[in-house]
Amino acid sequence: MLRHFVGKNCKLxxxxxxxFRGIHTTNYLAxxxxxxxxxxxxxxxxxxxKEWYVKPGDKVNQFDNICEVxxxxxxxxxxxxxxxxxxxxxYQTGSLVKVGAFLLDIETDAVEEESSSEVSNVAxxxxxxxxxxxxxxxxxxxxxxxxxxxxxxxxxxLATPAVRRISMENKVDLSKISGTGKDGRVLKEDVLRxxxxxxxxxxxxxxxxxxxxxxxxxxxIHITPGKDQTVPVRGYTRAMVKSMSEAxxxxxxxxxxxxxxxxLMKLRSSxxxxxxxxxxxxxxxxxxxxxxxxxxxxxxxxxxxxxxxFENMIYKASHNICLAIDTPGGLVVPNIKNCEQKTIWDIAxxxxxxxxxxxxxxxRPEDLSGGTFTLSNIGAIGGTYAIxxxxxxxxxxxxxxxxxxxxxxxxxxxxxxxxxxxxSWAADHRVIDGATIARFSNLLKEYLENPAFMMxxxx
Amino acid sequence: xxxxxxxxxxxxxxxxxxxVVIGRHxxxxxxxxxxxxxxxxxxxxxxxxxxxxxxxxxGNLNVxxxxxxxxxxxxxxxxxxxxxxxxxxxxxxxxxKRDDIIFADxxxxxxxxxxxARGRAYHHLTLLIDEDLDILRRTLNSPFKNRIKTNATQxxxxxxxxxxxxxxxxxxxxEVKELLINSFQKQFERCNIINVNSISEAVFxxxxxxQKELQSWEWRFAKxxxxxxxxxxxxxxxxxxxxxxxxxxxGSQFYPISNDILNQQQMNKTEHLLS
Numbered sequence: 001m002l003r004h005f006v007g008k009n010c011k012l013x014x015x016x017x018x019x020f021r022g023i024h025t026t027n028y029l030a031x032x033x034x035x036x037x038x039x040x041x042x043x044x045x046x047x048x049x050k051e052w053y054v055k056p057g058d059k060v061n062q063f064d065n066i067c068e069v070x071x072x073x074x075x076x077x078x079x080x081x082x083x084x085x086x087x088x089x090x091y092q093t094g095s096l097v098k099v100g101a102f103l104l105d106i107e108t109d110a111v112e113e114e115s116s117s118e119v120s121n122v123a124x125x126x127x128x129x130x131x132x133x134x135x136x137x138x139x140x141x142x143x144x145x146x147x148x149x150x151x152x153x154x155x156x157x158l159a160t161p162a163v164r165r166i167s168m169e170n171k172v173d174l175s176k177i178s179g180t181g182k183d184g185r186v187l188k189e190d191v192l193r194x195x196x197x198x199x200x201x202x203x204x205x206x207x208x209x210x211x212x213x214x215x216x217x218x219x220x221i222h223i224t225p226g227k228d229q230t231v232p233v234r235g236y237t238r239a240m241v242k243s244m245s246e247a248x249x250x251x252x253x254x255x256x257x258x259x260x261x262x263x264l265m266k267l268r269s270s271x272x273x274x275x276x277x278x279x280x281x282x283x284x285x286x287x288x289x290x291x292x293x294x295x296x297x298x299x300x301x302x303x304x305x306x307x308x309x310f311e312n313m314i315y316k317a318s319h320n321i322c323l324a325i326d327t328p329g330g331l332v333v334p335n336i337k338n339c340e341q342k343t344i345w346d347i348a349x350x351x352x353x354x355x356x357x358x359x360x361x362x363x364r365p366e367d368l369s370g371g372t373f374t375l376s377n378i379g380a381i382g383g384t385y386a387i388x389x390x391x392x393x394x395x396x397x398x399x400x401x402x403x404x405x406x407x408x409x410x411x412x413x414x415x416x417x418x419x420x421x422x423x424s425w426a427a428d429h430r431v432i433d434g435a436t437i438a439r440f441s442n443l444l445k446e447y448l449e450n451p452a453f454m455m456x457x458x459x
Numbered sequence: 460x461x462x463x464x465x466x467x468x469x470x471x472x473x474x475x476x477x478x479v480v481i482g483r484h485x486x487x488x489x490x491x492x493x494x495x496x497x498x499x500x501x502x503x504x505x506x507x508x509x510x511x512x513x514x515x516x517x518g519n520l521n522v523x524x525x526x527x528x529x530x531x532x533x534x535x536x537x538x539x540x541x542x543x544x545x546x547x548x549x550x551x552x553x554x555x556k557r558d559d560i561i562f563a564d565x566x567x568x569x570x571x572x573x574x575x576a577r578g579r580a581y582h583h584l585t586l587l588i589d590e591d592l593d594i595l596r597r598t599l600n601s602p603f604k605n606r607i608k609t610n611a612t613q614x615x616x617x618x619x620x621x622x623x624x625x626x627x628x629x630x631x632x633x634e635v636k637e638l639l640i641n642s643f644q645k646q647f648e649r650c651n652i653i654n655v656n657s658i659s660e661a662v663f664x665x666x667x668x669x670q671k672e673l674q675s676w677e678w679r680f681a682k683x684x685x686x687x688x689x690x691x692x693x694x695x696x697x698x699x700x701x702x703x704x705x706x707x708x709x710g711s712q713f714y715p716i717s718n719d720i721l722n723q724q725q726m727n728k729t730e731h732l733l734s
Contacts, residue, residue, distance in 0.1 A: 040575065041528070041529075041531075048612075050483075050484045050612075050684075051484070051684075068483070068484070070483075070484060070509045070612060071509075072509075072510075072558070073482075073508070073509050073510035073511075073533075073558055073571055073572045073573055074508070074509050074510075074533075074572075074573035074574065074575050074580075075482070075483045075484070075507065075508050075509035075510075075572075075573070075574050075575070076574075076575040076576065077575070077576035077577070079576075079577065093610060093684065094610030094684075
C-alpha cells in the first residue's frame with residue numbers, strides 16, 4: 001500500500017509526508033537511488049570510467065565493488081553505499097565522468113530524505129567533516145566500514161534516513177541509542193525499543209550507568225567528503241592510545257606455535273548436550289583459558305606485573321585473564337577473574353556475560369581492571385597470524401588464530417587432515433626469557449592436544 | 460599490504476630483475492614490444508595502480524608509499540624526494556605537474572602511479588639511477604603503435620629519458636635507497652626498518668593467492684580493454700573475436716605474430732632509428 005503510493009509519483013529527494021499507521025518491524029518501500037560520484041579529493045573534477053563490476057539486475061551489498069575509475073594516474077575503486085539491486089548504469093567504459101555526476105541507479109530498501117544528494121561511495125574513507133557544517137540541513141553521509149578502528153565521539157549516529165525520520169518524529173536523540181545493527185548502526189527496532197514501543201531486550205538496558213566505560217558514544221561517526229570533523233579522543237579509544245604508547249616501550253619478543261585441535265574438537269562435541277542443558281555455548285575459548293591458567297600455575301612469572309620504575313615484580317596469585325572483545329565502541333579488554341579457581345563452565349558463563357555486555361557497551365570498570373594475562377582471540381575475526389602487543393603492566397600476551405584444516409603427517413608418514421590453530425605469544429624481554437615462554441607454550445599445547453592430560457593436572 | 464592501525468604509513472623500497480610493468484587499464488601490445496620482452500627474459504606484469512608503462516631493472520629503485528586516503532598526496536611525496544636528492548647530491552631534479560621527476564632539460568627519471576581504494580592509498584614511483592636505457596627504449600617501442608584503436612589508457616612517452624648516474628658518476632641504487640630511508644626515518648616518531656628477504660605465506664598470509672592472480676594470463680593479458688588492430692582484428696578479454704587475418708585465428712589468445720608483414724616493416728623502421 002505504501003509502496004504503491006511512493007512508486008507512482010516519486011521525485012527523488014522529495015520530502016514525503018508519511019503517517020505511520022502502525023509499527024511494523026519489517027522492511028518497506030523500495031526506492032530508486034541515484035548513486036553519485038563523490039569527491040575523490042586531490043582537486044579532481046573528472047575521471048574516466050574504466051570498468052564496471054556490476055550490471056543491471058545484479059544484487060549489490062554495501063561495500064561491494066561497483067566500478068573502477070581512473071583519474072590521471074590514480075586507479076580508484078568505488079564501492080557501494082547501499083544494499084540493493086542495480087537498475088541502470090549511466091556511463092560506458094571509456095567515458096569521462098564528472099565528480100558529482102550520477103554513476104548508476106540502485107533500487108534500495110532505504111528511503112532517501114530530501115537533498116541527500118551527495119553520498120560518498122568511498123567506504124572506509126577517513127576524510128572528516130568540518131564542525132561548522134554539521135549543523136547544516138543538507139544531508140551528506142559517508143559510511144565507515146568496520147576496520148577494527150572505530151572512533152567514538154560526539155557525532156552523528158549511523159542510521160538509515162528512515163530510522164532518522166522515526167527518531168525525529170518521536171523526538172529522540174539518535175546518539176543516545178545503542179545500535180544493534182551492523183557496525184553499531186541504529187535500527188528501527190532500536191529506536192522503538194528506546195521509546196518503549198516494543199519490549200526491552202533485558203531490564204538492565206534502559207538507563208546507562210555513569211561508569212567511565214559508558215562515556216564512549218555508542219555510535220561510530222559520519223564523515224562527509226571534503227569536511228574536517230574534530231572528534232575528541234574519548235572512552236575506549238583514549239585508553240587505547242595511552243596504553244599502546246606505553247606498550248611499545250616494552251621490548252617484545254615473539255614466539256609462535258601451532259596446536260592441533262582435533263582432540264579438543266571431539267571433546268567439545270561430546271559436551272554439547274550438557275551445554276544445551278545449562279544454556280551455555282561452549283566455544284574453544286573456555287578450554288583455552290582454563291588451560292592457560294593451569295600453565296600459568298607452572299610458570300607464574302608470566303602472570304606477574306612490573307612497576308614502571310622496575311623496582312618490583314609482583315607475582316599475582318589470581319589469574320585474571322583478559323580477552324579482547326570487539327564492541328561497537330572499539331576494542332575492549334575485560335578480564336575473567338580468578339580463572340585458577342573456576343571450572344570451564346564458570347569461565348564460559350563469564351565469557352558469555354562479558355560478550356553480551358560488550359555488545360551493549362555495558363562492561364563494568366571492575367571487569368576492565370586487574371587483568372594479569374591476556375589472550376586475544378583475533379581468529380574470531382579472521383587471519384592466522386598476529387603480532388600481539390602487551391598491555392602494561394602485564395608481561396605477556398597470546399594471540400589465537402582461526403581454526404584451519406591443514407595437511408599434516410602422522411607417525412606413519414601418511415598425510416591426514418589436521419585442525420590447526422596458531423598461537424602467537426609475545427613477552428616482555430626484560431623479565432621473560434625465551435625458554436620460559438617456549439616451555440609455557442609447550443605445556444599449553446600438551447593440555448589442549450591431550451585433554452586427558454589436562455584433566456589429570458586439574459586441582 | 461595491511462597498514463597496522465598504530466602506524467600511519469608503510470614505505471617500501473625495492474629493486475628487481477628487468478621487467479616491463481603496465482598500468483591497470485593498459486594494453487600491453489600497444490605499450491611494449493611483447494615479443495622482444497619474451498625473447499629476452501624480461502618479465503611482464505600488469506599492476507593494480509593506474510598510470511603508464513615503465514621498464515625497470517636492477518638500475519632502478521621502486522618506491523612505494525602506503526597511507527590512508529587522506530594522507531595520500533603525490534605532489535608532496537615527489538617534491539620531498541626531489542628536494543632530498545637535490546640537497547644531497549647537488550643535482551637539479553624537478554617534480555612536475557604530471558607527477559614526473561625530470562632534470563631541467565626534460566630528461567625524465569621517474570614516473571608515478573597510484574591506487575586508492577577503501578580509505579587507503581598508495582603512491583609508487585620508479586627512480587632511474589643506473590639502468591640500461593637502450594634496452595628500456597627498445598622494450599617500450601611497440602610494433603603496434605598507431606595500429607591499435609582502444610579505450611585503454613595510453614602512456615605518454617617522455618621526450619627524453621634520463622637517470623641519476625648521468626649526473627653523478629658511479630652512483631648506485633643502494634646509495635640512493637639509504638639516502639631516502641634515512642630521511643624518511645626522521646619524519647616519524649617511531650619507525651621500524653625491516654628487510655624483507657623472502658615473501659612467504661607464513662609471514663604474509665594470502666600472498667600466494669595474490670601472486671598467482673598477478674601471474675595469471677587472465678590478469679596480465681585478458682584484462683586488456685577490448686581493442687581493434689589494423690581495423691581488422693578485434694580482441695576482447697584477450698581472445699580474438701573478429702579477424703580476417705589467418706595469422707590471428709578466431710577464438711585463440713591474441714599474441715603478436717613475428718612474421719606479420721606490417722609488424723616487420725615497423726621493426727625495420729625502429730632498428731634504423733636506433734642505430
